[in-house]
Amino acid sequence: MPYLVRRAGHSAIMLLVVVSFVFFAGRMIGDPAIVMLGASASDTALEQLRNNLGLNDPLLMQYFRYVGGLVQGDLGVSFRYGFAQMPAERFMDGGGTPVMGLVLARLPQTLYLAAVALGGALALALVMGCLAAMYPRSWIDHLVNVLSLASVSVVQFWLGLVLIVLFAVHLGWLPTGGYGSWYHVILPALALGARPLGRVAQVTRSAMLDEMARPYVAAARAKGLPEHRIVSVHALKNAGIPVVTITGDELVQLVTGAILVETVFGWPGIGHLLVEALNNRDLPVLQGAILAVATLVIVVNLLVDITYTYLNPKVSLSSREN
Amino acid sequence: MNAMTEARTRVTGDRVDVSAAPIMSVEGLSVGFDTPHGPVQAVDNVSWSIRKGETLGIIGESGSGKSVGLETIMGLITSPPARISGQVLLDGQDILSMPQRQRRQLRGDRMAMIFQDALAALNPSLTIGTQISEVYRIRRGASRQAALDKAVELMDQVKIPSARSRLKAYPHEFSGGMCQRVMIAMALAMDPEILIADEPTTALDVTVQRQIMDLLQEVRRERGMSLILVTHDLGVVAECADRAVVMYSGRMAETATMRDLFRTPSHPYTRALLQAMPRVDARLERLQAIPGTPPTLSHIPSGCAFRPRCTFAQPRCAEEKPELRMLAAEHSAACHFAEAIREETSHD
Amino acid sequence: MTQKLLAKTEPDPSVVPTQNANVEGLYDEERAPKLTWKIYLRALFSDRVTLIAALFLIIMAVSALGAQFLAPFDPNQIDIMNRFMPPLSMTDAGQFHLLGTDQLGRDVLSRLMHGAQVSISIGFLGAICSGLLGITLGIIAGYKRGLFEDIVMRLVDGMQSLPSLLIALFVLFIIGGGYFNLVLVFTFLQWTVFCRMARSLTLNLRDSNFISAARVLGCTDARIMLRHILPNMVAPLMVLFTLEVAILILSEASLSFLGFGVQPPNASWGRMIASGRDHINTAWWLVTLPGLAIFLTALALNLLAGWCRAVSDPVHSSRWLTPKRKQNKQEG
Amino acid sequence: MKTRQTALAITLAGVLAGVTSLALADTFVVAVPQEPQDLAAQGIYKEINAPGLRNVIEPLIMMDADSGDYVPVLAQDWEVIDDTSLRLHLREGVVFHDGTPMDAEAVATSIEFVWDQENAFTIQEYAGPGRISAEVEDDLTVVVHSSEPDPMLDFRMSLTGITSQDQIENNPSAHFTQPLGTGPYAFEDWDQGSSWSAVRNDDWWGRAADDVYGQNIPDYDRVRFEFRTESSSRMAMIMAGEADIVVSPQSSDCERAERLDGFSCVTGPSSQYIYGRLDYSLFADERLEDPRIRAAIFHALSYEGLADILGLASVPQGQLGTPDMTGFNDALEQYASDPQRSMELVQQAQADGVNLNGLRVEVMGRDDTPRIGELVEAIGAMIEAVGIPTRQNVQTPAVANPRFRISEYKAEAPRAMMQVHVKENPAPDFGLNLHSNYACPDLDDPSGVSRSSVFCDEEFDERLHEALTLIGEERHEAMQELNAFLHERYVIIPLALLDRAYLVRDGLDLTFGPDGRFLLANVTQSD
């Protein structure tokens, strides 16, 4: 499919832009050697480390080495985790904790959390949005409206803190955080899912309202279709396009939200890794995490586009522009 | 000259039993809405009836309430939010007082509706086949395949070429005329007795309009359906309808057989409308324009709604709302001076 | 058919005779009554939730703008002896702290008011700057089309498909936090939202006949964009602006949580939460109050924007503007 | 492909998590504030590097903080041969967790590995003047050498973790992630981002030895260290019964613990202190060299107040160290908190033509310092209150901002920075302190350790050099004098001495170990 090929091309270019941005901008934060060894490190140790890491090479050479590594699935070696302190030649296996491993180890947890948060939010939001659209201006509509707006207005990490205090500390129903069995995911998913819940419910509601006002709904009624079929088949499928768009959008935002929520809950996901990398100035991990997130986002966008074509026959993969 | 032409275009008026009881009659139907500017009366005390096999034209400009009334009959406008009063009798039963569930059974089965903008009235994300067959499948409990076969049959009836291969097509792949044919096929799926066509050809070109009107007449005749044709185009009504109702600002101005309506228009509005139309057969020095503009529903003048634009208006018209009065058999008009005007025109 | 006029009756004196084609208008009443501010106001007053939201925002705005005069204490005045005083408590020196004191003994109410100034102004400034940039580019892109549009929209697509807070984090990580850096980063990230909307609105308007008419009249492009296009997208852009302010206030809080917010001793709501979070188990008000302030402000902004959108929506507005009918009026 | 794997991983993770959480019945859970960088042996020299790692990896000897004496661990006996070498006699029959014997060869390998200058280990901050090497004398005897005279070799040995020789030589990458020590617990798993855990080592030498350290033989099946950055989360964990012990609680949490059932707060003195390093002669704004301005700043602070804000801290005695250290000067009092005097000093200075326009003292903190935000704000507010403008700045990504390094000072305009920093001094001697904090740094000397100083005074440097060569009471007195010398010159503000604190659930008793590490051997069940 040429469209998919072109899309993939764009994505690759965007990734390269992100890679370059992250690589060069990342170098503005200072000498990675000092970052690793601390302010009181001796210059010998620093120099040794720079040699170990190849930081004394020209920047462009480092860049090409980095990009070259990326192509082979090598995101470099963490500054913080593991043992970059030792000269590489001392390791039989080349040494270093590969960032790729760190990222891949954290990715499933984030996806798990995101899937639970988004899945729950989506299911609830669709029901809420449809209900509100079916009874506009009723108390249901008002309730859905205020609830959904409330859940987009809340600061996620604050909600997380409040949830911990309430449900874990005072009521003791759920764990305060950490990663483990299914009930560990509930509180973080609640904190993380609030925003998508609100956004999707809002969009569903207004899209459904719009669709229900369209002539084809009147026509469907006129031919004697039962109302539930009109809502669930006719209107919902057409309302699906904005809902899918916003869901894709929210999935992207979810990753950002995860940064804070994972930190609050001690959830070992990519967001947590990212914050740690930020705090530790662990540049390779930071780069790796950002790239992982960017890749994720690009994949999500592609999925959203594919879903479009299912929902809207006017859009075909070969013709879609923008 | 060849098959493309027909000697007679007019296919109405034949075989309608004038003495037969109407299959549907509307009595004193009023529909009102609330708007930000206060309540409005979109349909005000409208009564008419239609017999089996008959074509009834409903003529009116935008905002005259011609569509609102029919959407209320179809149950597409409900109370609330609308305020509805009056009766719509189908086989002697008032359908307005029926519970929703029962009314839904009537739709499609007893009466069906087609809309002005067919493309908008078709669901853009479902295939033509699904849309034509779904109601048959759900209401008649037919199997998927049987329903699709039915859809093909219907599409053949409305002369959609290579029907079977188009089952999988989506509405946007069809032209305007084709979409209208699909709409008609959808409406016919349950074999209704009354077909309401709400400006079915307004959005179409002249040549396609002709095709669709012919098709409507053909299916009406074949099935012995009654057809309610809503339009603002006097020409379309003149060619197709047996009788017509002229609406102005939510009220009935005049109702008559086609011949009476055009020969002896007895309401000043009908008269003025006929005179204002440019003619294809002659170029006039000036058109007889009706002054002013139709009132908005929120500001209907007191008394007779047409009064401010009427050349016959008298002080009485501002105070007294004229009632619809019988002038002759099948001819009524709502004007204080209807008889005088009828007299005047028939002498002409 | 007759073309002769009936002369039986005299025409209504309020109507000009038909013969004079130049004065055919009908002026006895206004045609489509404008949706006046009275109607909007009436609708607002009948919608209790939105009304409360609007009042809340007014209170917030007043306390933020007047923080210097209205705040009971200097927000940075530390008082080691009176730390962690719960709301509604009185110090030995007789100072009354309505919302208590924080971990340095500063008055929480005063800090909330000054924090409102910082948080809301960051939200506003960020939205204004990104709005100006985005709307300008969006209108030009939508109106001029061509290569410029391609470049701008590619950029917008690219930037929008990245998680913005993450990029904000990274940029702030490099350039450091602080008030103006936050505004800068918000501008840099959020202009795409305005740009996309301004462009799509422009594209819609561009095909309007009144734009064609203006071009036929010989209006310059600048005049068309400023006089014809811009004023016609004020309503949706204002709604978007309101939403963006809410989003930016939330973003400020998130970035402050990670330490990239305004620098001490200045208070912002986000920083208050961030610095109070260590005490959440012991001094609930330190986290709860600024969190509530953010939540309620954002909620009020969202409610107001939602309401504005509902009443300015051509399809559904009448539903929202129509006063509710009493049940007993119903018939049938 | 990727998605399918992910989906699988998610399902599996869910199932496994459910199963494992049931299995972890007798697990001792410790909530710690951060994830260790690695679990390499060198990390045991500082508790915050890898809390709990000392339960897996043991040193040869350890210091009893109370007495200042060394006690045996893996070495049963040791003797100082001369000022460059130390002989250690190892305990017999000890094996590493991988089953390899802990013999002289293994110990020598570990020592050389940890102190190898090729390895850029952070322990180098405690490196002596010379290179350290180890020599095997016999199976159970090792001699440690320093290439330069080093009176503190025994101290450095107490920092050195001993791990499997086989691992160091054959699988060095595992050394950083799967420590193989000799301790009472054997490393089990490191769930990155979440926790690391260890299981009971039934073959631990301490079960049979009669000179074992600690209060008891630890008997939990498993110990898990959960990483929770948020202190409120750690607090929540113990409140919810998820953790047995919480490391680094807030003072307010400790206060709360007094009032609540279920857990209590155990505190004790630590060797950590917080100081403010106010730029002085080196690259500093010249107005900061005016003694009145410096004094004004020092006297502006309310030390009681700051200790109160910090909680779990006390006001130090005007010098950087604890009273048990060699060189501690009892006569020195903390600077008086006297804002009135500060204001007068500022006015005097201004009257003498010191123009304070444009001076902004930048109070800067690294955020690995406890309560740093509040501390910086409070200090800033206090200095402002006496009429000296400040700017407050908490460097968030805390680790190693180049601005903290003296060598970076060269790159900036004259500075007026007060860096608030936490420091741990494990040595029982002021020598290291005085050298690293006050000696004029030789910026061109790559091996110098005094690079955190911003003070350059020839007289001081000379006297310090002399004092460092002394031993015994002479050394003590010399350093006492030096402390007094510095005190008068308002060089560095000792802000607070921190307490060590743990939240401990009811039913447990915890005592601080002899060397200030968290050891399960010091935890006892009280019921």
Add this chain to the structure above:
Amino acid sequence: MTEQQQAVASGQREVVLRAEQLGKVFGKTVRQGWRRVDQGVRAVNDVNFELHRGETLGLVGESGCGKSTLARLLVRLMDPTEGRVEVLGQNLLELKREDLRQARRRIQMIFQDPYSSLNPRMTVGEIIGEPWQVFPDIVPPAQREARIGELLQQVGLNKSDADRYPHQFSGGQRQRIGIARALAVEPEVIICDEPVSALDVSVQAQVINLLMDIQRDTGVSYVFIAHDLSVVRQISDRIMVMYLGEIVEGGAVDAVYESPQHPYTTALLSSIPVHDPEQQSRQVLKLPGEVPSPMNPPSGCKFHTRCPYATEICSQEVPAVTGDLAVRGVRCHHASTLNFDPYIEHITGRVASG
């Protein structure tokens, strides 16, 4: 023949608008390998006409036939891909930006949709007065207010309407405002793009009358585009029928209506529903199908797919124009052999009896 028609026929009147071989291809150049290939839609092809002072040229056709595109080409809202447009001898297409703006004073446009053609954010006075912001020399600032009043009265509105906003007016009134705006620059030509098709029947006549009155008073010329043949007949002097971007027949309006030579013209005329129930027994020339997509127009005569008279030649050869389409001409292979009288009885018959 009316006076005007005579004048046209004799060519006495000044030519105010001339289109020569005007054509427009839409769409993009598609890249095929390295080459760029035009894959456009030919919306308008080979249009030639002259419009004289005070004359109205009617343009009819079904939707999608390109008549609106043609209108936009004439005022240069779009750039044609070929041909030229001259206004009073000035070629619009060669003008620089500033000169083009100046030239626009000569040619104005009235739009179909009276709702979208007025800026909702401007008062009626601002809308009508806007051209003078652009061309300050037309009316001196001091007289503008008075002039707005005059214009409003000229189109049948009140002076006081200047302060109101467009939404306060009905469709017909808005169309009058649009006309006033066009008149404000005192143009020579007004292109009317379906100006009455969105209006109610009862209002259509007012606007048509108004347009005719304005022409009578000011001598302005119209290009009047519509799909309603009755309306076109009422207002036009000459008429051109368009099909798929081409003019298929043209001539004086009475001549075309009373003796059409192209089957398409005939079909259009005979398809109109006649609003007289007595007049229904006539023959209708019905066309099968709908207008083909302009993307792949039929070969040969573009009409042959729907033409009841099509023969082999029609699908192979492009028919030549017989006569001058602007005066009296037709584009059909069989024009000379066809007799359409039975289909237009309702037109000719009325004329005879009327």
